[in-house]
Amino acid sequence: MNADLALQKAIYARLAGDVGLAALVAARIYDNVPGDAGFPHLALGENETRDWPGGTEHRLALHVFSRGGGRAEAKRVMGAVNAALHDASLTLEDHALVNLRFLDGTTRREADGITWRGTIRFRAVTEETGETT
Numbered sequence: 001m002n003a004d005l006a007l008q009k010a011i012y013a014r015l016a017g018d019v020g021l022a023a024l025v026a027a028r029i030y031d032n033v034p035g036d037a038g039f040p041h042l043a044l045g046e047n048e049t050r051d052w053p054g055g056t057e058h059r060l061a062l063h064v065f066s067r068g069g070g071r072a073e074a075k076r077v078m079g080a081v082n083a084a085l086h087d088a089s090l091t092l093e094d095h096a097l098v099n100l101r102f103l104d105g106t107t108r109r110e111a112d113g114i115t116w117r118g119t120i121r122f123r124a125v126t127e128e129t130g131e132t133t
Contacts (some may be wrong), residue, residue: 010090055127064118074118
């Protein structure tokens, strides 16, 4: 398995298993958001990978979508995501996580005027530990 997919699976598992986060988003954590998704929900967003000495550098984003009356709900979810992932010790298939760090977060109102989007970004470095599949 490549490092990017191994990291995505580990992050999804950590987020889905976090009781506090699951309570905030009613367990609505998606890689591919369905058209009828309720609010608030969390979506795996953009990611970039590049070679790094001895491994791979990853930059990834997660998006919170909220209609909870302002940006406060989005910020609560972003705080729970940060608590679950920043400096987390995750187990990856065929790779080791060297570090996973919070980079930044933003909130903004979407064009529909009622939805708030919070975006939280992280940087991770992974190293290969076994045969990749």
